[in-house]
Amino acid sequence: MGFKEEIKREMRNATKDVAKEVEKHWVLDFEGHKIEFINKMLEETLLVDGEIIAQHIRQSIWSHIVPYSKLMGTFVGNDGKTHKVYVKVGGFIKLNVTIKVDGKKLLAETQKLTMIPWKNKQAIVPFLQQQYSEHGKLVNKELPDDEYLYDENQMRLAPGFADQLANEPVLLSYPKKLVKLLITQSENPTEANRKATYEKIQEEKVISYFQEFLVQFTEAEKDETLVQQEALWLLEHAAHREVVKFALVVLGTTDCKNLKEQLKLIALHEEFTGVALFALSNGVRNANDDIWDISKNVSDWGKLEALNFLEPEREEIRHWFLTDGIEDIVPGVQASLQCADKGKLDIELHEDTISGAIFDGASKLILAMLYDGPYREMDEYDYAGQVLMRYTKHAKTHCEAMHHFYTLTQIADYLIEDEEVWNGRFEYNWKPHEKLAVETGIEEISRDMKWLDEAKGMLVDQPDNQDALAIVNFYKK
Numbered sequence: 001m002g003f004k005e006e007i008k009r010e011m012r013n014a015t016k017d018v019a020k021e022v023e024k025h026w027v028l029d030f031e032g033h034k035i036e037f038i039n040k041m042l043e044e045t046l047l048v049d050g051e052i053i054a055q056h057i058r059q060s061i062w063s064h065i066v067p068y069s070k071l072m073g074t075f076v077g078n079d080g081k082t083h084k085v086y087v088k089v090g091g092f093i094k095l096n097v098t099i100k101v102d103g104k105k106l107l108a109e110t111q112k113l114t115m116i117p118w119k120n121k122q123a124i125v126p127f128l129q130q131q132y133s134e135h136g137k138l139v140n141k142e143l144p145d146d147e148y149l150y151d152e153n154q155m156r157l158a159p160g161f162a163d164q165l166a167n168e169p170v171l172l173s174y175p176k177k178l179v180k181l182l183i184t185q186s187e188n189p190t191e192a193n194r195k196a197t198y199e200k201i202q203e204e205k206v207i208s209y210f211q212e213f214l215v216q217f218t219e220a221e222k223d224e225t226l227v228q229q230e231a232l233w234l235l236e237h238a239a240h241r242e243v244v245k246f247a248l249v250v251l252g253t254t255d256c257k258n259l260k261e262q263l264k265l266i267a268l269h270e271e272f273t274g275v276a277l278f279a280l281s282n283g284v285r286n287a288n289d290d291i292w293d294i295s296k297n298v299s300d301w302g303k304l305e306a307l308n309f310l311e312p313e314r315e316e317i318r319h320w321f322l323t324d325g326i327e328d329i330v331p332g333v334q335a336s337l338q339c340a341d342k343g344k345l346d347i348e349l350h351e352d353t354i355s356g357a358i359f360d361g362a363s364k365l366i367l368a369m370l371y372d373g374p375y376r377e378m379d380e381y382d383y384a385g386q387v388l389m390r391y392t393k394h395a396k397t398h399c400e401a402m403h404h405f406y407t408l409t410q411i412a413d414y415l416i417e418d419e420e421v422w423n424g425r426f427e428y429n430w431k432p433h434e435k436l437a438v439e440t441g442i443e444e445i446s447r448d449m450k451w452l453d454e455a456k457g458m459l460v461d462q463p464d465n466q467d468a469l470a471i472v473n474f475y476k477k
Contacts (some may be wrong), residue, residue, distance in 0.1 A: 054085070070087065073111075159269060167205055273294065324361070331371060411438065
């Protein structure tokens with residue numbers, strides 16, 4: 001987003017905030033009649049018993065330069081008498097309202113207009129909690145503050161993706177100021193102090209400074225109990241996602257055992273998975289099984305974050321890395337390399353026999369590591385030669401589906417490189433006998449022409465099927 005667009009968005013958001021702040025509704029009773037006055041940014045409406053008797057519609061927000069509006073109307077009472085209603089409303093800093101009927105003052109009220117950033121907006125965490133309470137899961141990935149981040153026709157980023165984008169680091173004075181504000185707030189939690197912290201948090205993305213903040217915050221003198229109380233206050237009232245993330249970072253510096261279920265719920269939304277798991281893993285002992293539960297229930301960027309926190313502490317989790325680790329995840333983000341390392345793919349494939357599930361999972365991991373993007377993870381994998389040699393050996397037993405054979409064709413393509421590339425591989429993660437074994441194994445399996453027949457058959461109904469096309473091309477070489 002360019003500078004001009006950013007300014008427009010900020011102006012639009014400020015206008016929304018003002019509109020929500022000035023929207024007020026008064027209801028009075030006069031001799032059994034319901035008198036209502038509704039004040040909005042661009043209109044004021046006077047009603048009696050649900051019928052509009054006077055209305056003032058503004059053409060522009062700049063019309064508020066005339067600070068007061070007057071509305072007058074009449075209605076017939078139950079006694080048949082006509083009554084006159086008069087309303088005067090306005091003010092720049094304070095909203096002054098006077099309502100009279102037949103000259104008798106029914107209301108004279110002054111309300112200070114205060115732009116509190118979390119007021120008149122839907123708090124994010126209660127929004128998530130309500131969804132979970134009603135459905136047992138989060139069914140809506142949109143967040144209440146989307147309207148403040150995106151224009152009507154602007155493409156919305158997948159939850160969690162914005163934090164993956166490169167962010168310039170902030171000045172060191174910024175986290176230092178936040179530390180000071182938060183400690184002041186915890187010691188004296190007035191609305192003014194909370195507002196000062198809240199507004200400062202909104203200035204930058206948490207991902208761009210949280211490491212430096214943690215260093216400074218850890219070194220600062222503070223009362224952990226008071227800090228946690230105010231972090232919880234921010235978490236429960238935050239109507240902006242960066243404030244939610246900030247609160248979670250702070251909670252991660254405290255004992256969160258009593259907040260475990262709440263943190264797990266928040267982690268189910270991919271926008272907050274990483275920072276919520278930071279709080280969970282740092283603030284709760286023995287949280288790995290809880291992190292695993294989250295890992296199995298998030299996708300895309302959230303699952304990528306979960307993989308960073310999850311450790312293969314027992315065999316069941318280690319096998320999960322191999323069989324399900326990269327399911328429902330963004331391709332080409334090095335997740336496959338992480339799953340192969342944490343799942344110990346090299347050790348698993350060195351077994352004389354493996355299960356079909358492990359072979360199937362290994363096929364997916366190998367395909368992902370062969371992803372032909374800006375880099376190939378396979379070339380960064382320490383055990384590339386060993387794993388592909390052992391996979392090819394197991395394929396003689398387990399290659400039963402076309403997608404398994406497709407994996408072999410992609411391995412074959414990966415082997416086609418010039419001498420310079422292979423000299424580099426031999427120095428790093430391959431041995432010549434491993435390459436020969438892989439080539440020989442693929443050649444042996446491909447002698448069964450059923451794979452070509454299956455691929456041709458599939459192309460009859462699905463002429464654009466990429467797996468089938470790759471297999472046909474493999475046999476043409």
